[in-house]
Amino acid sequence: MNYHIREMTHRDYDAAVALWHSVSGIGLDDNCDSRRGIARYLKRNPRLSFVACLANEIIGAVLSGHDGRRGYLHHLAVAAPHSGRPRTRWGLSQFSSDENGTVPLAKVDVITGRPHRKQGVGKALVGRCLRALARQHIPKCKVFLFRSNSEGRSFWRHNAWNLRRDLSVLQRETSK
Ligand SMILES: CC(C)(COP(=O)(O)OP(=O)(O)OC[C@H]1O[C@@H](n2cnc3c(N)ncnc32)[C@H](O)[C@@H]1OP(=O)(O)O)[C@@H](O)C(=O)NCCC(=O)NCCS
Numbered sequence: 001m002n003y004h005i006r007e008m009t010h011r012d013y014d015a016a017v018a019l020w021h022s023v024s025g026i027g028l029d030d031n032c033d034s035r036r037g038i039a040r041y042l043k044r045n046p047r048l049s050f051v052a053c054l055a056n057e058i059i060g061a062v063l064s065g066h067d068g069r070r071g072y073l074h075h076l077a078v079a080a081p082h083s084g085r086p087r088t089r090w091g092l093s094q095f096s097s098d099e100n101g102t103v104p105l106a107k108v109d110v111i112t113g114r115p116h117r118k119q120g121v122g123k124a125l126v127g128r129c130l131r132a133l134a135r136q137h138i139p140k141c142k143v144f145l146f147r148s149n150s151e152g153r154s155f156w157r158h159n160a161w162n163l164r165r166d167l168s169v170l171q172r173e174t175s176k
Pocket residue numbers: 023024025026074075076077078079116117118119120121122123124143144145149151152154155158159
């Protein structure tokens with residue numbers, strides 16, 4: 001498969017979000033994953049997030065960043081095979097509005113139906129992130145995974161990621 005990997009930019013937003021919506025195992029947040037949220041993330045973490053492209057189509061995407069201490073990967077996805085003809089999705093309204101009001105939904109052609117998984121795309125995307133983090137002197141990287149995502153867990157463990165059974169994730173909102 002003749003794909004290439006390049007850095008993600010804010011212009012990849014519609015295709016990346018459509019891809020993330022098209023696969024199972026990825027949770028999108030109204031705030032962080034809004035157009036503005038992703039633009040902010042990419043600006044804060046330059047040269048660390050990547051897309052895999054086949055011709056003009058985005059078939060894989062991953063976000064990565066760091067806090068100066070640990071690296072984090074988010075939303076790794078590679079397009080799943082499906083029944084064949086090109087699939088068109090409509091961008092979701094919550095991801096398509098800005099401070100001036102709602103922008104008309106964009107049609108996004110995401111996946112052409114070729115099976116893109118199990119061809120090394122996910123591993124290559126992760127490898128690009130890890131090398132980019134290492135260049136910024138970040139020695140370790142973490143990934144958050146839904147407990148229900150057994151396929152994802154199996155992928156990470158197959159690729160030498162350690163499941164930290166001694167840790168739990170806690171969170172609360174900053175503004176309440
Ligand atoms: C997880 C995912 C990104 C893997 O993408 P992929 O392109 O199919 O993976 P690759 O082809 O790069 O696989 C790399 C290696 O992992 C193995 N692998 C792939 N998926 C696997 C799985 N579910 N379980 C175990 N091993 C897996 C491959 O066989 C390959 O092994 P090898 O290097 O020994 O030959 C893809 O299945 C996906 O998008 N899943 C849905 C979203 C998701 O769950 N993301 C992770 C949560 S953040």
